[in-house]
Amino acid sequence: MAESQSTSNLWHFRQLITGPQARATFDRLRERGRVERWGHAARIHLDREHDERVVVLEGQVILGSETTLARGDAFAPPSDEVAPDFEALAHQETTIVIMEQEALRESVELLLPERMVQGGSIFQRRELSVPLAPLLRTSTGARQAQTILELAERYGEPGPGNQRVAPPLSSAQLASLAGLDRERARQALALLERAGLIRRDRRALRILDLDGLRRFALG
Structure with missing residues (x-):
């Protein structure tokens, strides 16, 4: 029943949020969160001590060696104790927004x-x-x-x-x-x-x- 760390903290918003609401949702996330832009192959700096979520707005993010997230996907960085070697790499020019879990939930639930x-x-x-x-x-x-x-x-x-x-x-x-x-x-x-x-x-x-x-x- 338990899932691996690589999949248990992923949310595929591209599958959950579709249609006309998608653009409005991502615009609201930009307003509520901290937007960051990373170049190709850059290692994304993550604050792993706080309960934050990272949403991909443009480009792609590669987690480990297997998982690729695209626009509309989100992840929660695991703590250092759980996965000390965890890293997230930008693929192509990538834009992300970082926000607290409750702010993310409220933003999405309001629109959809x-x-x-x-x-x-x-x-x-x-x-x-x-x-x-x-x-x-x-x-x-x-x-x-x-x-x-x-x-x-x-x-x-x-x-x-x-x-x-x-x-x-x-x-x-x-x-x-x-x-x-x-x-x-x-x-x-x-x-x-x-x-x-x-x-x-x-x-x-x-x-x-x-x-x-x-x-x-x-x-």
Whole structure:
């Protein structure tokens, strides 16, 4: 259930924030945060003693040897105790904005409070939504669990024992709500199913262990 340090502190805003709200969101981040510009291959100086978030506005940032972040992605630098060799490098001319976690959450939530999809059967379509703010605070692995938890609590009906029965949604729809690419969403859903927390079919999204899913989401 635990994720590696390289992925647990990443947020893909390019997947969470889309459409007309994106430009307004990034403009607001510029106003609220500290904007810095770094040249190609520059090592970005990070204050790792404070709870800050770094959002890529232009260019790319490379974390370690594997992870590349683009416009609309964010990360939280780990502490020196957790990852003493951690470094972030600018790729091409790169612009970032640095701000505290709560300021980032407030800025994003103000402009885009919820994510929505059309769900339900062909004859009973309806809008299903989940709040964005909790997703911004969770790791990638917990984000899908948090999304399903929100669906269960908003739209679910009581099932046997501690179960909840939520409207059926495809993997693509769940990925969209969680702001994940489809491959990561499939991996997260498979993990939740193997853990005995959910079961999916064409008729319903069944939450088999609501308390367990909540613990997973808090992760």
